[in-house]
Amino acid sequence: MSHCSTVRLYRQGLFPLVVFSGATSATTAARFPAGEAVAYRDHALSLGVPDSAILVETRASNTGQNIELSRTLLASRGVAAGSVMLISKPYMQCRAYATCRKLWPEVDVVCASEPMELADYITEIGDERLVVDMLVGDLQRILIYPSRGFAVPQRVPAEVEAAYRDLVAAGYTSRLVRE
Template sequence: MISVQDWEHTQLLWDYQQMHHEPRPCSVGIGLGSHDLGVADTTVALYRRGMMPLIVFTGATSQTTKGRMPRGEAEHYRDRALELGVPADAILVEPNARNTGQNITLSRSLLEERGIEVSSVLLVSKPYEERRAYATARKLWPEAEFVCASTPMTLSEYVDSIQAPRLVVDMLVGSLQRLLIYPMHGFTVPQEVPGDVTQAYERLVSHGFTSRLVPTDVGTAPVPDA
């Protein structure tokens, strides 16, 4: 069982990860691959609202997606978008990225290869990954403006959709850890983390929500992951 206090701490992490950007028209939309087809659905919804003329879906497979998405996250996202009526010529697929940094750099390279000028990007991710996606993109593609978006939902709604409460808490703890340590390794730009969010993170770690943490052994740089 997850205690009421642990859920209160998790809520703080969830709220912090939301960038609260207002969607606006951008040069391109990039849907970041994951286990969550909701990213594809939200990207399509924004496309229908005229927020971008072109979509890039990016992502290979991971341990958590190879069963559900054997042809790769980006390919399955593309299939979903086609089912929802997006024209094939409005979708590009980047099938090789295995972490958020590669999502950004490989999508950028694909767009450059196609001669597509990009000044702004609507970056679509899972709800609890908005801030890390933004921090990564700002580090690796500083010339572009980034607007973050995700499926509008509450923490409890997301838990219900995943049906794995402890995993959701673990994932939020892991995302916060990466925001704290990745800047020193050059993976992301720094983000100001309020004290109550840091305290909530530390308490959740002390309560054993650690399955999504990356190793931080002295002298060993973490490997960036999804």
């Protein structure tokens, strides 16, 4: 979900505190040279979110680290979270949920994202093949991360697994992790 949507949800009172988490990634380094979390914080401040309602975690380079480092940051500030809302791109919601259930099982987890058509996401990223590679890589993580201890298992429909295998066979592999 975009940081603008995060601000809208904050203004609606859905959460009292916003934690922006993340360094840079291969797809965001050019747009956010200071890091994703810093860029999102700066934009939220420009939209009127008070600095006192924002925490920033700048080291995370993957979803597990986003969750673990945000959890540590909240604890260091004396915040005992009973529930969290994880906001991500639509295709990442299932994995974010499964990762949080594994790494932070005592909190209630809600996932959200801004509704986004695939064509709009391709336009935003600017590289159709990279977007498909990211989708394939995310599904691979849903499939293999439970056995690695990174996430809770989730049911993946057989037709989705078949499409995944077809896309891998077609060469959409740049975002796969080594098995």
